[in-house]
Amino acid sequence: MRTGGVKVRTAALALIVTLAVAACGRGGREDETADDTAAQTPTEAPAFNSPTLQTIKRRGRLNCGVHEGLVGFAYTDNRGQWRGFDADFCRALAAAVLGDADAVRFVPLTTSQRFDALRSGRVDVLWRETSWTLSREAQEGIRFAGINYYDGQGFLVRRSLNLSSAAELNGARVCVQQASTSEPNVADWFRARGIAYTPVVKANEEAAREAYAREDCDAFSADISALAAARTLLTNPEQHAILPDVISKEPLGPAVKRGDEAWTSIVRWTLNGLILAEELGVTRQNVGTMAEESRDPSVRRLLGAEGDLGPMLGLSKDWMKDAIEAEGNYGEIFARNVGADSPLDLARGLNAQWSQRPAGLIYGLPIR
Structure with missing residues (x-):
């Protein structure tokens, strides 16, 4: 009798566990169905307000x-x-x-x-x-x-240097503007090519251009559009050239x-x-x-x-x-x-x- 009682209780427990698992399975599917239904419910676009x-x-x-x-x-x-x-x-x-x-x-x-x-x-x-x-x-x-x-960043140099590429600026002094993309772009470009240079960092474009005009540096690096503008302000614009190298993307x-x-x-x-x-x-x-x-x-x-x-x-x-x-x-x-x-x-x-x-x-x- 005691053995039979144990079997009955074991069978009953197994039945309870099976029903519980089945209930959980049904509940999970119902939850998934509810989530799917919610996902398909249309919602209004927020008002366009500025x-x-x-x-x-x-x-x-x-x-x-x-x-x-x-x-x-x-x-x-x-x-x-x-x-x-x-x-x-x-x-x-x-x-x-x-x-x-x-x-x-x-x-x-x-x-x-x-x-x-x-x-x-x-x-x-x-x-x-x-x-x-x-x-x-x-x-x-x-x-x-x-x-x-x-746009893209380039280099403005004096024609008298007879340079055809920025790769020839080994050991050059390069004027750049502080707190702009120009400064790190120049550093990355020279470092990637193992070319030595000396940065001459100025507070703004005007200061960098003036330093270049005074020959405090051998090249001025900035966006090519800015270099074109800077060249028009130099005493003899025709004596300066923008090198063909474009060292960055500047959208x-x-x-x-x-x-x-x-x-x-x-x-x-x-x-x-x-x-x-x-x-x-x-x-x-x-x-x-x-x-x-x-x-x-x-x-x-x-x-x-x-x-x-x-x-x-x-x-x-x-x-x-x-x-x-x-x-x-x-x-x-x-x-x-x-x-x-x-x-x-x-x-x-x-x-x-x-x-x-x-x-x-x-x-x-x-x-x-």
């Missing part, structure tokens, strides 16, 4: 951070008016956001000031020869909205404060609209006619003749028409300030449209 845009509209002015003085990109003319590639993009953005290209306050910033000015809200957008890098997005509290100039573009995704999108799509306008043949001169007469759906959407793309961003229907009327399309802004129609006379190169021959990297995202 606190920065609202602040700009209340203020009635865009605050745009620019270089304190770089020929071709951001500088004041003899009447005190801001000119240049970056300055024109600031005006185009003001026109897109406020309908008035003159509703912009230019805030000149040094290299060390620029990111703090964004974080503190002193400027709404930074359009100042700033390279898009991972560390800057991760550590500086900013977001890049796009690329409007593909330059507008940056905004992290935390306002909608404002990032507004800056991004304004830039892309100017790029797309060149691709579609929309210019400062014909934009009005194109808005009224074009039958191309891409042109009509770009200029607000159909669709409500501007209002999706919290802007007017003809936001891009206003931007293009202000300063022209990307190609016009490039040619006038840094390209063939400017003292810098920089080739389009990588900054040519993707559809041109030879093709560049400028590619407007579809506005639809």
